[in-house]
Every structure is written in structure tokens, then in C-alpha cells.
Amino acid sequence: MLNIALPKGRLGDKVYSLLAKIGYDCSEIYADNRKLIFESVENSVRYLLVKPSDVAIYISHGAADIGIVGKDILEEDSFDLFELLDLNLGKCNMCVAAPVDFVEDLDRPLRVATKFTNIAKNYYLSLNREIEIIKLNGSIELAPLLGLSDVIVDIVETGTTLKENNLKVYEKIMPISARLIANKSSYKFKTAEIEELLAKLEKELKNND
Amino acid sequence: MKHIPDFFSKEDNLSIALPELFERWGYKKYRMSKFEEFSFYSDNRNFLSNSEIIAFNNADGRLMALKPDITLSIVKNAKLSEKLTKLYYNESVFRMSSGSRDFKEIKQCGVEVLGEIDNYLTSEIIMLAAESLAMIDENYVLSVSHNALLLSLIEEFNVTLAVKKQLISCIGGKNIHDFKRLCVNYSVPDEMTEKVCRLAGIEGKINDVLGDVKALCTSEKMLDAVAELEFVCSALSACGLSDKIHIDLSVTQHIDYYTGIVFRGYVEKAPNAVLSGGRYDRLARKIRDNIGAVGFAVYLDNLNLYYRKAAEFDADLLVICKDTENSEKLLGLLMEHTRNGLCVRVERSCPEAFRARKTAVFENGELKEAQIC
Numbered sequence: 001m002l003n004i005a006l007p008k009g010r011l012g013d014k015v016y017s018l019l020a021k022i023g024y025d026c027s028e029i030y031a032d033n034r035k036l037i038f039e040s041v042e043n044s045v046r047y048l049l050v051k052p053s054d055v056a057i058y059i060s061h062g063a064a065d066i067g068i069v070g071k072d073i074l075e076e077d078s079f080d081l082f083e084l085l086d087l088n089l090g091k092c093n094m095c096v097a098a099p100v101d102f103v104e105d106l107d108r109p110l111r112v113a114t115k116f117t118n119i120a121k122n123y124y125l126s127l128n129r130e131i132e133i134i135k136l137n138g139s140i141e142l143a144p145l146l147g148l149s150d151v152i153v154d155i156v157e158t159g160t161t162l163k164e165n166n167l168k169v170y171e172k173i174m175p176i177s178a179r180l181i182a183n184k185s186s187y188k189f190k191t192a193e194i195e196e197l198l199a200k201l202e203k204e205l206k207n208n209d
Numbered sequence: 210m211k212h213i214p215d216f217f218s219k220e221d222n223l224s225i226a227l228p229e230l231f232e233r234w235g236y237k238k239y240r241m242s243k244f245e246e247f248s249f250y251s252d253n254r255n256f257l258s259n260s261e262i263i264a265f266n267n268a269d270g271r272l273m274a275l276k277p278d279i280t281l282s283i284v285k286n287a288k289l290s291e292k293l294t295k296l297y298y299n300e301s302v303f304r305m306s307s308g309s310r311d312f313k314e315i316k317q318c319g320v321e322v323l324g325e326i327d328n329y330l331t332s333e334i335i336m337l338a339a340e341s342l343a344m345i346d347e348n349y350v351l352s353v354s355h356n357a358l359l360l361s362l363i364e365e366f367n368v369t370l371a372v373k374k375q376l377i378s379c380i381g382g383k384n385i386h387d388f389k390r391l392c393v394n395y396s397v398p399d400e401m402t403e404k405v406c407r408l409a410g411i412e413g414k415i416n417d418v419l420g421d422v423k424a425l426c427t428s429e430k431m432l433d434a435v436a437e438l439e440f441v442c443s444a445l446s447a448c449g450l451s452d453k454i455h456i457d458l459s460v461t462q463h464i465d466y467y468t469g470i471v472f473r474g475y476v477e478k479a480p481n482a483v484l485s486g487g488r489y490d491r492l493a494r495k496i497r498d499n500i501g502a503v504g505f506a507v508y509l510d511n512l513n514l515y516y517r518k519a520a521e522f523d524a525d526l527l528v529i530c531k532d533t534e535n536s537e538k539l540l541g542l543l544m545e546h547t548r549n550g551l552c553v554r555v556e557r558s559c560p561e562a563f564r565a566r567k568t569a570v571f572e573n574g575e576l577k578e579a580q581i582c
């Protein structure tokens with residue numbers, strides 16, 4: 001039995017439909033209820049629906065064998081796990097965004113609002129730029145508009161939210177996409193099952209391209 | 210091997226069983242102080258998986274550290290014999306826990322051989338690693354690799370040390386897609402990238418994959434590494450361990466310290482590796498003159514989380530003593546039970562949440578079985 005942690009939401013739905021197509025269907029999941037665990041004995045698979053930012057935690061602690069998670073989560077915290085496949089789904093960029101008329105003052109530390117504090121710290125450390133981090137948990141775009149920060153570090157998908165808030169992409173930090181991850185011990189003891197799923201999924205993704 | 214009663218926890222159990230295994234193979238116990246001068250660790254910071262160290266000033270004002278690692282201390286302090294020094298330890302280290310960002314005391318039990326290391330000694334160490342894992346759980350996998358295969362190829366890439374570290378970290382995480390992306394970004398020739406990726410993808414039982422590894426070797430250095438792996442694998446097959454030992458070339462250990470065979474052990478119920486080791490001649494030569502070294506450590510912390518006590522009951526016999534006047538007789542009666550291997554507990558009334566296989570009452574100078582709780 002393979003335990004798969006799926007992120008709740010659009011990405012999870014997309015990945016589930018791919019997995020269902022390649023033989024890991026679990027009809028129970030379509031039932032309109034609030035259950036978080038769905039099992040198909042027939043297909044030897046159990047799905048766990050978890051908050052996207054918690055998928056890697058479930059996997060690294062062995063509560064699930066494999067899971068789908070955004071690269072942003074993997075970059076923000078360090079996890080002891082295997083990253084087996086780039087699904088090329090949920091593609092976006094981790095960016096520094098700033099007001100459209102922003103001019104950087106290199107004479108003082110840069111105030112950066114973000115929920116990705118480690119990514120921001122590492123990025124500016126690589127540039128040897130002194131910063132002051134302002135940790136926010138949502139509506140990050142507000143921070144520069146209210147003078148709380150100079151710039152923000154956040155995920156940018158289409159750029160529409162930025163535009164609507166009079167912001168622009170100032171620098172690109174890294175591309176982000178969904179990754180298939182595996183618990184290290186699970187991979188060692190369920191190698192054949194995980195490798196089979198991986199091969200089928202890779203083939204399906206290629207067919208969809 | 211001595212029978213260890215099942216009321217001990219997994220960690221307690223292994224703290225007895227592993228030293229016994231190492232003693233049987235002629236290893237001598239090495240006991241050490243919990244402290245070491247801080248400067249020693251700061252000089253070898255890269256060797257430590259986590260660089261955070263608990264430091265304090267001692268009475269002379271010298272900056273000391275609570276040991277974050279055992280191997281470094283043994284290599285520095287052990288009295289070396291002229292031939293081989295074979296040691297084992299059962300000690301605590303103090304490290305930052307990645308989850309809670311707090312310092313944790315971690316119990317480690319392991320072996321180290323210092324001196325002129327040959328293929329036999331490496332095989333002996335890997336066999337001991339396999340036997341140690343079997344004591345934790347019969348369902349175990351020992352993943353073995355050789356640093357000279359993949360890491361020596363990456364060392365040849367014309368990129369900075371920071372990029373090499375990123376590439377090695379990708380290999381360790383089986384993250385081939387980001388490895389390829391980085392290689393493209395830093396203009397590593399496709400042929401070299403492809404060669405590393407093909408090798409990194411090799412994983413399987415020793416008899417199934419050694420041929421594939423050999424077929425991809427293109428240098429003397431790589432062929433020597435495969436010959437070393439072949440020797441070890443055939444020695445382990447002769448011990449009947451071939452099913453449990455896997456070749457996994459994505460297993461990497463720090464290239465600045467580890468030179469030859471490296472390995473990591475997994476047991477079915479623990480989510481991460483519980484054993485790690487390898488040949489670390491470079492570290493040994495950095496600290497002592499002209500010696501080789503090989504060893505491993507078993508991480509005993511957290512094993513109690515994944516392997517609960519086997520005991521179904523807290524005691525075989527719970528005795529409620531109602532006759533305190535004649536209780537000197539009770540002691541003699543119960544000693545007989547414990548000498549016969551039973552576990553007993555005496556109480557004045559039923560204790561809370563206590564699971565006893567049988568219960569008895571001691572009254573009027575007699576012990577009678579009775580349902581009392």
C-alpha cells in the first residue's frame with residue numbers, strides 16, 4: 001500500500017487526476033464529505049489530503065511515503081527526503097517585487113516583507129546585501145504600498161495581483177514548480193512500487209506535453 | 210548472545226546488545242569526556258552535519274564545547290597502537306534538533322578502526338553495520354556507495370566549490386532534474402552531466418547492479434573503486450548478507466573527509482537513516498599523521514518512538530500486600546518468582562493504569578491468586 005500525501009487545492013486536484021489516469025484511482029475521493037484519508041485496496045493506494053505547506057513534513061516524518069509539494073516549500077525549510085521528479089505543474093517564479101516607481105537606495109538596508117524568510121535571507125546573502133526582514137503571513141503586496149517595506153519576496157504566477165497593486169517584478173530569484181518527493185526509508189522498502197508509479201507518471205506527463 | 214528481557218526499551222536493549230557485538234569482534238570500549246576545546250570543533254566545522262555547538266567557558270576561562278561528534282574526538286585523542294586500533298563507544302552527543310531548533314542529547318553507539326585500512330577491514334565494518342541494523346529490525350537495508358565514483362567526477366567539473374556542493378546535495382536527494390538544470394546553467398558539458406546522472410540512478414541489490422556500475426567506469430580511479438566494492442560485496446555475500454546490502458550511488462558523504470566506501474542504514478519503521486559511516490582517511494590524515502580510518506555510528510535517539518516496548522504487561526505478577534505483619538515471608542516467596550524469570554510488583558492497593566498478567570493477594574501469611582484490579 002502506497003501512502004500519498006496530496007496538497008489540498010488546485011494542484012492536488014490536478015495531480016490526483018493524473019494519478020487516477022495511470023492506475024491509482026480511488027473513487028472514494030469523489031464523495032462529497034470532509035474526510036481527509038481515502039483508500040483504494042484494489043489499487044493499493046491511500047491518499048492523505050493535507051495543507052500544501054505540510055506535505056513535506058508528513059513525508060520527512062514517514063507519515064506518508066510520497067507526496068507532491070511546491071519547490072518553494074522545499075527551499076524555505078530543509079527536509080531530509082528524496083526529490084524524485086519535477087512535475088512541471090503549478091509553474092511560477094519566486095520574485096522580488098517592488099512598486100513600479102521603486103528606485104533602490106543602496107546606502108541603507110533593504111526592508112523586505114515576505115513569508116519566505118529563509119529564501120529571502122539566502123538570496124540577499126548571496127548578493128552580500130544587508131536587509132531587514134519583515135515576516136508576514138498573507139496579503140504581502142500591501143507592505144510596500146503602506147511603506148512597511150521597500151520590496152516583497154513572493155511567488156508570482158501571472159503577475160496580475162502585482163499589476164493590480166501597482167507593483168512590478170524587480171528581480172527573479174528562482175523558478176518554482178511542483179515536485180514529487182519520497183520519504184527516504186519508504187523509498188528503500190517500497191522501491192519497486194515507487195519506481196513503478198514514477199515511471200508511469202513520467203510517461204503520462206510526457207504524453208500531456 | 211545474552212537474552213535481554215523485553216521490558217527494556219529498544220534504546221536500552223541496543224545499549225547492551227551493540228557493545229556486546231563489538232566486543233565479540235575484538236573492539237575495545239573507548240570512554241571519553243563530554244567536553245572538548247571549542248577551537249577543535251570550529252577548525253573542523255565542515256565535518257559536522259550541523260554547525261551549531263554548545264560552548265561555555267570553564268574555570269580557567271578556556272572556551273569549551275559539549276561534544277557534538279564522537280568520531281572527531283576519537284581520531285584526535287585515541288592512543289594509537291602500532292598496528293590497528295579498534296574501538297567502540299556508547300556516548301551522547303549534543304546537537305541542534307532540526308525540527309525544534311533546540312539542542313538535544315543524542316545517544317550514539319559505533320565503532321572506529323584507525324591504522325592501515327584494507328578491504329578486509331572495510332568488509333568487517335560493513336558486516337558489523339549490517340549486524341547492528343539487524344538488531345534494531347530484521348527488515349533493514351544498508352545502502353553502500355563509493356565516494357570515488359560520483360564525487361570524483363563532480364570534482365572535475367569546472368565550477369566553484371559552492372556549486373559543487375549544490376550538485377552533490379542534488380545527487381544525495383536523488384534530485385536529477387535540478388542537477389541537470391544546474392549543469393546547464395554552469396555550462397558543464399552534456400556528456401559529463403549524463404555520465405553522472407546514469408551512475409546516480411543505479412540502485413539495487415549488489416549482485417544485480419555491480420555489473421552496470423563497472424560498465425560505466427571510465428577511469429583507473431573508478432575501476433579501483435569498483436574493485437573495492439566487488440571485494441566487499443563478495444565478502445558480504447559469503448556472510449549471507451547479499452539480500453540486505455544495496456548499492457546506491459546517490460549515497461554521499463562529505464568529500465573533504467570521506468575517501469572510499471560510504472554507507473547508510475535504514476530500518477523499516479524509522480523514517481530516516483539510523484546508521485551512517487564510511488572510510489574517512491582524509492579526516493584522519495588531517496588530524497593525525499599518515500593513518501587511515503573507517504567506522505560508523507548508530508543513532509539510538511528516537512528509536513523508542515518507532516519501536517515500542519514489546520512487553521504486553523508491566524509485570525507478570527501484581528501482589529497486593531494486605532498482611533504487613535508477615536511481609537518478611539512475602540519477600541522470600543517473590544524472590545523465587547523473580548529468580549525464575551518473572552517480573553513482580555508489590556503494592557498496598559491497585560496502582561493506576563498498571564497491566565499485570567496475573568494478580569495475587571498476600572494475606573494471613575499466604576500468597577493467593579485473585580482478581581483484584
